[in-house]
Amino acid sequence: xxxGTALFAVTNVVAYHSNGYFERExxxxxxxxxxxxxxxxxAVFAGDSHVAQLDNSxxxxxxxxxxxxxxxxxEVYAKLRYLVARHAKIDTLFLTADPHMFGDGRMESxxxxxxxxxxxxxxxxYGFEHGWPxxxxxxxxxxxxDFVQYLKKTITESLKHDRQKIRGGEEDGExxxxxxxxxxxxxxxxxAEDHTGIGAHPEPFQWYERIAALxxxxxxxIVAVMYPSHDAYIDAIPPQAESLVRAELQxxxxxxxxxxxxxxxxxxxxxxxxxxxxxxxxxxxxxxSERTGRDLLARDLLARQ
Amino acid sequence: MLFHTAVFALFLPIVLSLYFLLxxxxxxxxxxxxxxxxxLCASYFFYGWWDWRFVGLIFLSTxxxxxxxxxxxxxxxxxxxxxxxxASLAANLGILGFFKYYNFFVASALQALAxxxxxxxxxxxxxxxxVGLSFYTFQSLTYTVGVYRRELGAQRxxxxxxxxxxxFPQLVAGPIERAAHLLPQFLKPRHVTPxxxxxxxxxxxxxLFCKLVVADNCAVVVNSIFDRGTPVSGSVAxxxxxxxxxxxxxxxxxxxxxxxxxxxxxxxxxxxxFATPYFSQxxxxxxxxxxxxxxxxxxxxxxxxxxxxxxxxxRYARNILITFTVSGLWHGANWTFVVWGFLNGxxxxxxxxxxxxxxxPQRHTPAALVLVRVAFTFFLTMIAxxxxxxxxxxxxxxxxxxxFSRSLLTNPLPVLKSYGLVASCLFAGSAISxxxxxxxxxxxxGYALDIAGRNVGTRWVAYAAMVGxxxxxxxxxxxxxxxxxxx
Numbered sequence: 001x002x003x004g005t006a007l008f009a010v011t012n013v014v015a016y017h018s019n020g021y022f023e024r025e026x027x028x029x030x031x032x033x034x035x036x037x038x039x040x041x042x043a044v045f046a047g048d049s050h051v052a053q054l055d056n057s058x059x060x061x062x063x064x065x066x067x068x069x070x071x072x073x074x075e076v077y078a079k080l081r082y083l084v085a086r087h088a089k090i091d092t093l094f095l096t097a098d099p100h101m102f103g104d105g106r107m108e109s110x111x112x113x114x115x116x117x118x119x120x121x122x123x124x125x126y127g128f129e130h131g132w133p134x135x136x137x138x139x140x141x142x143x144x145x146d147f148v149q150y151l152k153k154t155i156t157e158s159l160k161h162d163r164q165k166i167r168g169g170e171e172d173g174e175x176x177x178x179x180x181x182x183x184x185x186x187x188x189x190x191x192a193e194d195h196t197g198i199g200a201h202p203e204p205f206q207w208y209e210r211i212a213a214l215x216x217x218x219x220x221x222i223v224a225v226m227y228p229s230h231d232a233y234i235d236a237i238p239p240q241a242e243s244l245v246r247a248e249l250q251x252x253x254x255x256x257x258x259x260x261x262x263x264x265x266x267x268x269x270x271x272x273x274x275x276x277x278x279x280x281x282x283x284x285x286x287x288x289s290e291r292t293g294r295d296l297l298a299r300d301l302l303a304r305q
Numbered sequence: 306m307l308f309h310t311a312v313f314a315l316f317l318p319i320v321l322s323l324y325f326l327l328x329x330x331x332x333x334x335x336x337x338x339x340x341x342x343x344x345l346c347a348s349y350f351f352y353g354w355w356d357w358r359f360v361g362l363i364f365l366s367t368x369x370x371x372x373x374x375x376x377x378x379x380x381x382x383x384x385x386x387x388x389x390x391x392a393s394l395a396a397n398l399g400i401l402g403f404f405k406y407y408n409f410f411v412a413s414a415l416q417a418l419a420x421x422x423x424x425x426x427x428x429x430x431x432x433x434x435x436v437g438l439s440f441y442t443f444q445s446l447t448y449t450v451g452v453y454r455r456e457l458g459a460q461r462x463x464x465x466x467x468x469x470x471x472x473f474p475q476l477v478a479g480p481i482e483r484a485a486h487l488l489p490q491f492l493k494p495r496h497v498t499p500x501x502x503x504x505x506x507x508x509x510x511x512x513l514f515c516k517l518v519v520a521d522n523c524a525v526v527v528n529s530i531f532d533r534g535t536p537v538s539g540s541v542a543x544x545x546x547x548x549x550x551x552x553x554x555x556x557x558x559x560x561x562x563x564x565x566x567x568x569x570x571x572x573x574x575x576x577x578x579f580a581t582p583y584f585s586q587x588x589x590x591x592x593x594x595x596x597x598x599x600x601x602x603x604x605x606x607x608x609x610x611x612x613x614x615x616x617x618x619x620r621y622a623r624n625i626l627i628t629f630t631v632s633g634l635w636h637g638a639n640w641t642f643v644v645w646g647f648l649n650g651x652x653x654x655x656x657x658x659x660x661x662x663x664x665x666p667q668r669h670t671p672a673a674l675v676l677v678r679v680a681f682t683f684f685l686t687m688i689a690x691x692x693x694x695x696x697x698x699x700x701x702x703x704x705x706x707x708x709f710s711r712s713l714l715t716n717p718l719p720v721l722k723s724y725g726l727v728a729s730c731l732f733a734g735s736a737i738s739x740x741x742x743x744x745x746x747x748x749x750x751g752y753a754l755d756i757a758g759r760n761v762g763t764r765w766v767a768y769a770a771m772v773g774x775x776x777x778x779x780x781x782x783x784x785x786x787x788x789x790x791x792x
Contacts, residue, residue: 003765004765004768004769007769008772011773130310130311131310131311131312133310133311133312133314133315134310134311134312135311136311137311137314142773142776142777143776145781146781148776148777148778148779148781149781151777152728152732152777152778152781156728156731
């Protein structure tokens with residue numbers, strides 16, 4: 001029995017240190033805990049890949065970004081809860097209010113297992129799909145369902161001699177080089193796909209409410225931000241979906257809403273229809289700084305104005 | 306709570322720890338009472354985890370049979386005893402009938418009337434089917450009928466009796482234990498040897514493999530084919546039937562293995578419920594190896610009272626058809642289950658009318674002939690499983706029709722690819738290969754991982770491999786319920 005247990009433990013350790021899934025998990029955690037390496041950070045950005053484009057290297061010392069590609073509002077809540085539980089001195093939360101965060105595509109996140117630890121450590125009453133015992137068990141690599149899914153996917157893709165394309169992985173500049181008609185077509189299709197099911201599920205609204213309640217309980221001011229996209233991507237949002245999101249922000253008394261969706265027309269500011277490029281991120285941070293009266297951009301970048 | 310969830314992984318060690326702690330009490334009768342009381346509380350907690358409202362029902366059902374048992378014991382008058390038994394049957398089957406079949410019969414009656422032009426209206430009720438109702442009702446009936454037949458005495462000790470009916474390892478999906486077999490185990494001290502404990506863990510591990518790796522991976526393919534809502538070709542339908550055959554086998558035998566293993570950890574021996582049924586060479590043999598506890602229940606409480614096989618061939622056939630049809634109805638309140646049962650009864654008829662004998666022992670039969678018989682028997686059960694799994698009679702008949710059409714000869718691969726099922730078929734197929742291979746190698750054992758007699762190196766390699774396969778190749782979507790929980 002002891003030998004078996006030891007063997008099981010060793011296998012878990014080997015899996016944890018050798019597999020790409022757990023490497024990704026470690027990067028994810030590093031991004032969150034990196035907040036504590038900026039002792040003066042009092043403003044935090046949170047959201048998905050749209051927000052993650054505002055890389056921490058672009059930000060002022062008192063600003064930090066915990067956003068990560070694929071995060072849903074559940075992950076945003078978990079991170080905020082974890083930071084607050086560890087006595088983070090946050091006074092402002094730049095929270096994504098992009099409508100697609102309330103749709104089908106954000107019902108489940110591929111990062112869901114990464115934040116179970118945050119919810120467990122902060123004794124969250126919410127967020128465990130199969131209960132906290134299952135989440136606790138999932139911290140053991142071989143009992144982690146998402147790791148097993150990743151493993152099976154890796155096996156099937158290696159058999160198909162396929163390489164998984166990373167979404168939005170285009171190099172800066174490639175998007176701008178496409179013909180306008182092509183960009184329009186891609187943006188339209190992406191917009192239609194990303195904005196299905198908004199309002200069909202209560203869960204994203206529940207998570208937004210929980211984030212707002214958590215912020216209010218900790219005197220954190222929320223600034224809701226909608227990030228730049230191609231016009232055709234935005235035009236694909238159903239009008240009732242737009243109204244639903246706005247109404248929700250009103251209901252939660254979030255009145256500070258920065259809508260930058262149509263802020264940029266220049267394709268050089270984008271790496272794809274709904275993600276800003278590095279150039280676009282810098283320009284966006286400058287705009288946000290002007291609107292909020294708070295320096296969000298790193299000093300050396302400010303100096304290059 | 307499900308056996309393969311983290312909650313059960315927490316629940317079981319706590320129960321076991323308390324169980325063994327209470328086992329140290331002296332005298333041993335005190336330890337036994339304490340352990341039985343713990344099992345009763347744990348079982349009600351386990352059952353209440355599904356829905357606390359179910360607890361009242363199992364308590365009521367158990368109380369009725371406890372009182373009936375004492376009443377039967379208290380009188381020798383034949384007529385009075387018959388009435389008392391009838392009361393138990395009426396109460397138990399009435400509860401089962403109401404919760405399970407009320408809406409089905411009302412809806413079917415309305416449909417039948419509508420078909421002859423009579424428009425009638427009746428209310429159907431929002432009735433939740435309590436988990437395990439069919440199982441514990443039948444188990445409880447073996448007690449009252451056993452007391453009636455004077456095969457066992459009435460149980461006066463209420464804790465032991467209530468614990469017997471609600472025993473959590475087999476409460477929700479069997480095996481359906483006979484009172485004469487299980488109840489005495491609550492009445493004498495239970496000693497768990499290290500070998501028995503290890504055997505229990507092995508059998509649980511094997512059960513988890515059957516459920517998490519075989520059944521749940523097959524379910525991905527099956528659900529996609531059966532729930533598509535559009536007609537499929539014969540070859541795709543047969544693929545669906547093939548994977549369902551292993552889904553239901555992995556699911557149900559997996560549950561049974563976990564139940565047996567869990568019970569053995571506490572010193573209980575439950576009856577074997579499956580004996581490698583897909584190696585059967587005939588339908589009668591299949592039914593001696595599949596869901597043995599239910600088959601024998603229907604044999605002893607329906608088939609034999611009808612006259613059994615010691616009658617004319619016509620009556621024998623009648624008794625078989627009635628028994629299998631009722632068995633089908635037991636499985637679910639839907640005509641598809643009834644037809645499934647009836648079809649299995651029909652499969653029996655050639656053996657009755659053609660005077661079919663059991664095939665000779667395998668060592669005298671050419672391997673090729675054995676293979677043909679096994680394949681043919683498996684094919685027949687697969688066709689019947691289509692009715693079991695399909696959502697409606699129309700869907701079932703459409704699929705069966707496709708199997709027996711020219712579309713059976715079409716290549717299913719492009720369609721499976723378009724459904725995104727190739728990887729799933731690969732995983733499920735690999736799991737099935739492991740299952741069949743190991744079960745064949747260990748066909749004389751109660752379960753495939755029963756390797757206590759092998760050397761320590763072989764055992765540990767096998768354990769490591771099995772745990773590794775479960776951890777790395779289990780299905781990881783939302784936890785799929787065991788199929789038989791709906792019965």
